[in-house]
Amino acid sequence: MEGGQIHSKKITLLAHLNQSGKARIVEIKGGVNFQRKMCTMGLREGSILRIVTKQPLRGPITIAVGNCHMTMGMGMAHKIVVEEL
């Protein structure tokens, strides 16, 4: 993503991840508050997540991290860079 680097593994945004895909978080963008909030919810670099479902028409995305499920809007999902697994 950044600087058009080519990776062997596919780097993308959480928002663009396919239904029921798995991924590892590479980077969380956005402001300090957003990063901190994600962090206290257990979302940080290296965390592995699974897509539970995406609502249609750019609706929110539901992910699972460990035993914890959460729903977030697409705007937030665009700030999370992941590596597809």
Added chain:
Amino acid sequence: MKKIVLMGNPNVGKSVVFSRLTGANVISSNYPGTTVDFSKGSMRLDGKKVDIIDAPGTYSLISSNKAEGVASKMFHEADVVINVVDATNLERNLYLTLELLEQNIPVVIALNLWDETKHLGIHIDEKKLQSLLGVPVIPLVALTGEGIKELVSEIKNASSPEKIKPTSDEGRWIEIGQLIKEVETIEHRHHTLRDRFSDLSIRPITGLPIAVGIIFSAFWVVRIIGENLINFIFNPIFEELYRPIVLQIGEILGPGFLYNFLISQTYGEIEFVESLGMLTTGLYVPVGMVLPYIVAFYFMLSLLEDTGYLPRLATLLDNVFHKLGMHGYGIVPVFLGLGCNVPGMLATRTLETRKQRFIAATLLSISVPCMAQTSLIFAIFSNPEQQQNLVLAPIFYILIVFTTLLILYFVAGFLLNKFVKGESPEIFLEIPNYRVPHLKTTLKKTWMRIRWFLKDALPWMFFGVFLINILYTIGVIDFLAALFEPFMTALFGLPGETSVILLSGFLRKDLAVGTLLSFPTGTFSPMQLVIVATMLTIYFPCIATFAIMIKELGIKDMIKAAFVMICAAGFVGILLRLILLGV
């Protein structure tokens, strides 16, 4: 020791632990200067009474919203903290735990949902965790009460360990990583039926039908509970106990102004619904007709919350509500508002920003009919005398009213989202595992919400009846009605008499419909009745809702909301006239 505070992430079963620890004497109140509610109770500890406070759920001491800010403040006022931890989510929960332990306040840790860890294949060495953290760690199943005794006896051993030093976010996660490695092992396991249902109920294709089913059943249960409360509790009380008292008072008063004001317009007759006196209709409508449904609605909402379904519903509906400037939780005020707009108004607090709350409150007051309004709309069209006048089946006209309200909800919401300044943050919420609700906790929550209604709404409803009876007696209503008569015909194609209905409807919807039905059959054509019923629902909420709106939104925003209400009622009235009357 005077004050014990329960701290923990949201959805860890904190309120069940709170229920287990406290007796019956629990109060719910606002944290000073905020709209954040919390519960406070007490327990006996070594023969002394100590206060227990259930702080709002938080992920961190550094707050990202008001509720978390309150939790953080409460923590610093505590003498001892019980940190309730979700054992099935140990890693994430430990973040707050470490933050708590870094401060100089004694902590004891309750590892709740201990039984679930076994089903999930999670093994936690609680003894090791205890020695690593240096504070008591007690496994707990709050739902069944297992471990509560041990928790209570360990409260005196709560401590603030020296070895946990304040550190950075990163530092904490490194510590957590080490702790988890030492104390937790996770086996692979198969998906359980519950996991499968959890996934199905949140995926759109299967989730939406499930949602429709659950909402439908919820309303059905509300109706059953409400009807039974009325038939077996409220009506017998009013008929057997209360009627003789009112009759007695009536005899003492004798015919005259006071009798008309307090008991009935016609001497000697008491009809609780139609007599329109302060002590008859004024008390019967809010207590005998609305309250039973409030009880039922609150119970259902608490149940949906405590099972963990609500966040899933919010996820499914987020898309729609986001377009209206709110997010998925916008469904909660609507759901409650269908029972009574007052609790619906109070529920707008679940939304974060001023803009979201303004939109939710305004839409609620214009297009969500409360139980009283709904039953009155039905009453208009199923009245036997009116029915002779109808061309089509009553349900047809009723459907026009409700469809209009539904369309109005979306159109007005869409427009408000465009024109109201401010932010509508996106949805972000945790989806807890499905859980068996703890009945006592659910009932306690229901009762606290009923108390809101009794305290905040009931006095206003009573005041509304009082005020309108006075205005009637001194002729103000008739004067204003005469003033507005020409507008009714010119704008909405309605008979001039409608003005008196709309005016009295501001303070008393029941009176408005009563007046409507008292006109000779044929005064209104069926479609004119549809227009009146729709406008009556849209133009203003009842005085109780009005009062709560002022409290929740502030006077400035309330004036803006009132402006929207008048515009909406006028606009819809004219539009319906063009469509339904064709003139």
